[in-house]
Amino acid sequence: MVPVSAANDERYGYITVESVQVQLQNDTALVDVHYSVDEGTRIIFFLMGKQDLKNKLLKILNYDDAQVQHLDLSSAEMIVQEASYSYGSGIYWYPSHQFNVVVPKLTVISPQVERTYTNTNVFPEGVGYFENQPITGVPAAPAVTP
Numbered sequence: 001m002v003p004v005s006a007a008n009d010e011r012y013g014y015i016t017v018e019s020v021q022v023q024l025q026n027d028t029a030l031v032d033v034h035y036s037v038d039e040g041t042r043i044i045f046f047l048m049g050k051q052d053l054k055n056k057l058l059k060i061l062n063y064d065d066a067q068v069q070h071l072d073l074s075s076a077e078m079i080v081q082e083a084s085y086s087y088g089s090g091i092y093w094y095p096s097h098q099f100n101v102v103v104p105k106l107t108v109i110s111p112q113v114e115r116t117y118t119n120t121n122v123f124p125e126g127v128g129y130f131e132n133q134p135i136t137g138v139p140a141a142p143a144v145t146p
Contacts, residue, residue: 010104019034037074103119108123
């Protein structure tokens with residue numbers, strides 16, 4: 001008999017989350033999630049479409065108004081507008097975020113820093129960052145010809 005506390009917390013319905021990566025650029029987050037789905041449900045997707053899979057992933061990730069860019073039976077890519085707060089002058093704050101499952105590997109990447117967490121359902125502290133802009137006013141290095 002398996003105790004209830006030993007249940008698979010990274011599982012939601014027929015989806016088992018493997019990893020989530022959040023790439024921050026200005027106030028937008030590109031969220032890439034990798035997962036597996038139960039074998040028995042694959043035929044349903046081919047017959048009925050992937051709307052239920054999309055709905056479950058949105059519930060798992062817990063982002064309002066995420067736009068699905070890519071979705072298949074092992075990964076999805078979503079864009080979340082206004083995921084971070086802008087303080088002006090290219091300064092942003094991505095706040096702590098709660099997921100609705102335990103994520104075995106969570107990676108949050110800003111232009112300045114990358115943080116990785118294991119077996120968590122929350123990005124705990126938030127992170128401040130600057131937008132990644134090209135440096136202006138610096139002369140370009142001369143081209144080198146062989």
